[in-house]
Amino acid sequence: MDVPIDVITMEQAVSRVFSFFETTECHSVYTPNPEIIMAAQKDKALMDALYHASLIVPDGIGVVLASRLLKGPKLPERVAGYDLVQNLFAHMATTDYTVYFLGGAPGVSEEAAKVMQKKYKGLKITGTDHGYFKESEEEAVIQRIQAAKPDLLLVGLGAPKQEKWIEKNRGVLPVKVCIGVGGSFDVMAG
C-alpha cells in the first residue's frame, strides 16, 4: 500500500535513533498502524510525511502480520511507539541527550515528564508543552523548542496531525529526531 516500513527489530530501531543523534539533520520517525496506512491512501500530506521519514516501524501487529502474508521482506517483530520511546529513555538516561515533550491535554506532558524522570533517573527533559495550542500560538511553541534545543522531540498530537506537524516544521527545529507518539503522554502520566 505504498507505505515504506523498515525491516528491523526494536533493538535495531533504538540504535538507529541514536545514530541520528550524531547527524546534523532533523530526522522524523513514525510508527504507523493499519489505520494510518489506510488513511495515507487518501491523504497526500500524510503520505508525503511518511515518505520523508528516516525511520518507520510497525506499531500494530496487523502490519507485521500483513508482511508475513504478502510477498517480500517479513517484519521481524512489532516495534510499538510507546515501547520504542521507553527503550530510548532507558539508554538516554545514561547520556547527555535531551528530550522535549509536545502534546496531550494541558498538564499531561508535564505530569508525564515527572513520572518518566522518576522512572529513568538521569533522563534530561528540557521542556514540555500541551498540544491544544491555537494557530496563533504555534510560533511561540516553536520558539520554546528552538530555545530548548532538545536532541529528541516527542510529538503527541494524534495521527495524522502529528505527522503533518513534524513534516511542516522540522526544517526550523534545532532537533535531531522527531517522533510522532500519539497518546503516549497519557499513558506515561498514568
Ligand code: UDP
Ligand atoms: N492531542 C493533542 N492535540 C490535538 C489533538 C490531540 O495534543 O489537537 C493529543 C491527545 O490529548 C492525545 C493524543 O493527542 O494525548 C492522541 O491520542 P490518541 O490515542 O487518540 O492517538 P493515537 O495514539 O491513536 O494516534
